Amino acid sequence: GENVEQHPSTLSVQEGDSAVIKCTYSDSASNYFPWYKQELGKRPQLIIDIRSNVGEKKDQRIAVTLNKTAKHFSLHITETQPEDSAVYFCAASKRGSTLGRLYFGRGTQLTVWP
Amino acid sequence: SQTIHQWPATLVQPVGSPLSLECTVEGTSNPNLYWYRQAAGRGLQLLFYSVGIGQISSEVPQNLSASRPQDRQFILSSKKLLLSDSGFYLCAWSPVGGREQYFGPGTRLTVT
Numbered sequence: 001g002e003n004v005e006q007h008p009s010t011l012s013v014q015e016g017d018s019a020v021i022k023c024t025y026s027d028s029a030s031n032y033f034p035w036y037k038q039e040l041g042k043r044p045q046l047i048i049d050i051r052s053n054v055g056e057k058k059d060q061r062i063a064v065t066l067n068k069t070a071k072h073f074s075l076h077i078t079e080t081q082p083e084d085s086a087v088y089f090c091a092a093s094k095r096g097s098t099l100g101r102l103y104f105g106r107g108t109q110l111t112v113w114p
Numbered sequence: 115s116q117t118i119h120q121w122p123a124t125l126v127q128p129v130g131s132p133l134s135l136e137c138t139v140e141g142t143s144n145p146n147l148y149w150y151r152q153a154a155g156r157g158l159q160l161l162f163y164s165v166g167i168g169q170i171s172s173e174v175p176q177n178l179s180a181s182r183p184q185d186r187q188f189i190l191s192s193k194k195l196l197l198s199d200s201g202f203y204l205c206a207w208s209p210v211g212g213r214e215q216y217f218g219p220g221t222r223l224t225v226t
Contacts, residue, residue, distance in 0.1 A: 032213045043204060043217040044158070051213075087156050093213055100146055100208045101163065102215055107156035 002027040004092050006105025013080050014113055021108045023090035024072040032093040033073045034102070035064060039086045048075070052095075080112045116141035120205050120218040127225055133178075133192040135221050137205030140186065145207040147188040148215065149180055152202040164188060200225045 003026040013019050023033075031052035036044035050057045050064045050073065057064050061080075066073040077084055087109050091102040117140045127133060139145050149161040160173045162180035170180050177196060181189045188205055205218040 034214065036217075038156075043220050046214055046216065049214065089156075089158065100213050100215065101160070104158045107158075109156070 002030055002092055002094060002103040004090060004103045004105045006090050006108055008108060009106065010109045010111075012111045012113065015080060015082060017080055019077045019080050019084070019110055019112075021075045021088055021090070021110070022072060023074070023092075023105050024070075025092040025103075026071065027092070027094060028068075028071065029094045030092040030103075031095040032100075033064070033066060034091050034093075035075050036089040036091070037086045038089065038107075044089060077110075080110075082112050082114050085110060085112045116207070116209075116216070118205060118207055118216060118218040120203075120221050122221055123219065124222045125224070127195050127223065129197055129225055130194050133190070133195055133199070133223070135190040135203055135205075135223075137188040137190075137218055138186055139207045142186070142207070142209060144185060144210050146210070147182065148206040148208075149188065149190050150204040150206060150217075152204060152220075154201070158204070162190070195225045197225050199223065 006023045034049035035047050037047045038044040048059050048062050048064050050066050061078045063076040087107045089107050090105040093102050119138050147164045151159045151161055162172055164170050164182045167182055177192055179191050203221045206215045208215045
C-alpha cells in the first residue's frame with residue numbers, strides 16, 4: 001500500500017515568517033494530494049489540494065508544490081499569523097481508486113508566535 | 115450544499131458497555147463514507163469505509179463494526195467497549211467520482 005511520511009512533526013515560527021511542511025509518498029500511482037488543517041478540538045478541514053497534472057497551486061498565503069519524479073509534495077504558508085497555528089496533515093490518493101482512499105501523514109504541529 | 119452531522123458530540127462510557135455513533139450526510143446522493151479514529155496525539159486511523167448501502171470494508175480488525183442502513187447514514191458500533199477505544203471519532207464523506215473528503219464535527223469518546 002501507500003506510505004506517506006511527513007516532516008517535521010513540530011514547527012515553530014515567528015509571526016510573519018514562512019512555514020514549509022514536506023511529505024513524501026511511496027506509490028507512483030498516487031495522483032491526488034490534499035492538505036488538511038486541524039485546529040485544537042476541531043475536525044480536519046481541507047485547505048488546498050493538488051493533482052499530479054500540475055506542479056504548483058496557490059490560494060492566497062498558501063501554496064502546494066509537487067515533484068512527481070522525487071515523489072514529494074510540500075505545503076508553503078507565507079506571512080504566517082497566530083491563527084495558522086494548528087496540526088496540518090498531508091495525504092495521498094491513488095489513481096483509479098473508486099473509493100478515493102486517503103493515506104495520511106502523521107501530522108505537523110505548527111505554532112506561530114506573535 | 116452538503117452537510118455532514120455526527121452525534122453525539124461527546125460520550126463517556128464504562129468499559130464493557132455498547133456503543134453506537136451515527137453519521138448522516140445531507141445534500142448529496144450515494145457518497146463514499148468513512149469512519150476514522152484519532153487517538154491521543156494526531157494520527158488519523160481509517161477504520162471502515164463504504165461505497166454503498168450494505169457495503170462495508172474494514173481496515174483494522176478490532177471490536178468495532180460499521181453499518182450503512184441508508185444511503186446517507188453510517189453507524190459505528192461496538193458490543194463491548196475497551197479502554198483503548200477512547201478517542202476522537204470522525205466520519206467523512208466524498209462525492210461519487212470525487213477525490214475530496216470532508217469531515218464531520220466528530221464524537222469525542224471517553225471509555226472509563
